[in-house]
Amino acid sequence: MRTRRIGDVQVGAIGLGGMPMSIEGRPDEQRSIATIHAALDAGVTLIDTADAYHLHANEVGHNEALIAKALASYGGDTSDVLVATKGGHLRPGDGSWTLNGSPDYLKQACDASLKRLGVDAIGLYQFHRPDPKVPYADSVGAIRDLLDAGKIRYAGISNADPEQIRQANDILGGRLVSVQNQFSPAFRSSEPELELCAELDIAFLPWSPLGGISRAGELGSRFAPFAEVAQARDVSPQQVCLAWMLAKAPVVIPIPGSSRPETITDSVKAADLELSAEELTRLDAAG
Ligand SMILES: NC(=O)c1ccc[n+]([C@@H]2O[C@H](COP(=O)([O-])OP(=O)(O)OC[C@H]3O[C@@H](n4cnc5c(N)ncnc54)[C@H](OP(=O)(O)O)[C@@H]3O)[C@@H](O)[C@H]2O)c1
Numbered sequence: 001m002r003t004r005r006i007g008d009v010q011v012g013a014i015g016l017g018g019m020p021m022s023i024e025g026r027p028d029e030q031r032s033i034a035t036i037h038a039a040l041d042a043g044v045t046l047i048d049t050a051d052a053y054h055l056h057a058n059e060v061g062h063n064e065a066l067i068a069k070a071l072a073s074y075g076g077d078t079s080d081v082l083v084a085t086k087g088g089h090l091r092p093g094d095g096s097w098t099l100n101g102s103p104d105y106l107k108q109a110c111d112a113s114l115k116r117l118g119v120d121a122i123g124l125y126q127f128h129r130p131d132p133k134v135p136y137a138d139s140v141g142a143i144r145d146l147l148d149a150g151k152i153r154y155a156g157i158s159n160a161d162p163e164q165i166r167q168a169n170d171i172l173g174g175r176l177v178s179v180q181n182q183f184s185p186a187f188r189s190s191e192p193e194l195e196l197c198a199e200l201d202i203a204f205l206p207w208s209p210l211g212g213i214s215r216a217g218e219l220g221s222r223f224a225p226f227a228e229v230a231q232a233r234d235v236s237p238q239q240v241c242l243a244w245m246l247a248k249a250p251v252v253i254p255i256p257g258s259s260r261p262e263t264i265t266d267s268v269k270a271a272d273l274e275l276s277a278e279e280l281t282r283l284d285a286a287g
Pocket residue numbers: 016017018019020048049128129158159180181206207208209210211212213214216217236238239255256257258259260263264266267
């Protein structure tokens with residue numbers, strides 16, 4: 001697979017989003033492990049997770065533990081795999097998502113993620129979402145402390161606006177390597193953040209790039225130009241969508257979620273799908 005850069009690390013241009021394997025509607029463990037192994041077989045070297053990707057209150061970090069297990073049981077070399085996790089979101093077990101961006105909590109959460117992932121330093125640690133009850137500078141300050149302490153190799157943020165991206169990069173002393181925001185054909189309001197990341201040479205990881213777990217399958221029927229280009233190219237509309245994103249800027253690294261080997265195997269092919277200027281213009285206009 002073609003690669004792109006996060007910090008000083010080259011990763012496959014399409015990553016794997018772990019969320020569908022751990023929240024509502026998740027498959028059994030065997031299928032999840034097969035999905036992660038299929039991703040690795042296809043050249044995926046960026047796996048996105050979070051401590052909050054779980055269902056019940058007593059299984060915080062379900063997705064991190066699953067990824068650690070899949071990496072450990074993979075037959076091949078996994079030393080080049082960058083696992084990107086997050087802290088700052090919680091799931092109390094009633095289906096809701098809550099926030100805690102306090103520095104003490106983030107440091108505890110990072111320690112717990114380190115244990116579950118079974119590593120000395122987390123590859124990429126992302127502050128999951130700004131907490132309105134905690135000054136943003138305090139939350140990002142905790143991430144800087146984790147970086148300085150060597151508990152995390154790289155620092156990222158998620159769900160941030162342009163001002164927060166600049167602020168975080170300042171607090172981190174220019175060491176912000178990634179921003180993870182929602183971006184898809186249905187949700188384009190993150191274009192300013194994508195453009196700022198391209199300007200600052202920071203990786204931009206679109207989340208829910210296919211429209212989210214429940215709507216990813218409908219991408220072609222919701223956005224006809226994606227289906228038309230897909231038909232002409234004999235590929236899936238989802239592949240066209242990911243290739244369209246990759247063409248936006250060299251810093252873009254989509255992280256489509258998957259819970260089946262077939263879907264991630266299909267998605268990674270987008271890394272080698274080059275769309276023409278005319279196709280990209282049509283897709284830009286679809287909506
Ligand atoms: N930072 C944040 O706040 C935040 C929020 C949401 C998500 N995320 C991250 O972003 C990742 C991606 O988002 P998402 O999982 O919500 O949504 P998504 O990537 O838009 O959609 C995921 C669904 O797409 C289907 N799919 C994947 N590739 C496909 C293909 N080639 N053809 C047809 N269907 C395909 C999968 O189906 P199957 O399940 O059948 O394989 C999967 O359930 C998450 O997994 C998570 O890591 C981050």
